[in-house]
Amino acid sequence: MKRSHISPHRIAALTALAAGLLLLSGCATKLTQPITGYTCCNLRPDYGWVSSTNMLGGPIVPFGEPAVLDTMKRDRYLYGTIGSDYVSLRDDAARSKEDALRWARQIVVPADPKLTLASWSPEVQKAVYSAKVMVGMTRPQVLMALSYPSRNDTKDLNANTWRYWTVQEDEPVDVLFGADGTVTGFSGKPSAVRTVEFRR
Known part of the structure; x- marks a missing residue:
């Protein structure tokens, strides 16, 4: 019989939710x-x-x-x-x-990010609207597409790796940045990577 696995990251999120619900009467x-x-x-x-x-x-x-x-x-x-x-x-x-x-x-x-999005290439715009990321995107473009990675996993936004977690897979996906600050690839379980990677 296959054992189900819940990551510590997911447990922490559910624990925070439970604590939040208990405190709502405050x-x-x-x-x-x-x-x-x-x-x-x-x-x-x-x-x-x-x-x-x-x-x-x-x-x-x-x-x-x-x-x-x-x-x-x-x-x-x-x-x-x-x-x-x-x-x-x-x-x-x-x-x-x-x-x-x-x-x-x-x-x-304060400013509508759609104004910034309009200055990006049509392909990047499609990726952002799809809430996905492709190789060559910059950090600001990844942020608009996926939002901020958890500070528990990504302490520094200048780091070469940003870690995200996926609900369906309960698995991490790392977005990898090169020296020029653009996405060079992804690391993680293939099915989890598919939830993040924009396919042309």
């Missing part, structure tokens, strides 16, 4: 300055939350959607609207309120 505070703008990138809700863990797969909240975050709980959970939908966000790696707000300001940016 006091919420309105932010003195709401975070307003647009979604920076394609976001992946996980069990109804947009999370800094960023498990790839499932539904997508697209980049360029108007967003307003105006409420916070327990220095980690943020609430507001994206488009016309009420949303919940959590920073699983936050050690302080400032950490969570910093992450939220990465996710909700």
Whole structure:
């Protein structure tokens, strides 16, 4: 009989979700300055939350959607609207309120990213709209397509490897960057890589 395997990364995400649900009865505070703008990138809700863990797969909240975050709980959970939908966000790696707000300001940016996207090649635009990545894309292009990798796995965005996890496979996929800062390839289980790689 085949044993099911749940990665430590997935367990941590589910534990954070359970903790968040238990804390929802706590006091919420309105932010003195709401975070307003647009979604920076394609976001992946996980069990109804947009999370800094960023498990790839499932539904997508697209980049360029108007967003307003105006409420916070327990220095980690943020609430507001994206488009016309009420949303919940959590920073699983936050050690302080400032950490969570910093992450939220990465996710909700002042300028509409569609303006930047329009300056990229048609092929890159197709990849970003598909929430996938291809060889030759830059770090900003990968960010718009996949959002930020979890800080637990990718401490430095200047690193040559960004690690993402996939919901369906519960497996990691590494996006590899060359010295020029563009994607040179991918590393991981082939079926997991397929969830990330844009095929021309």
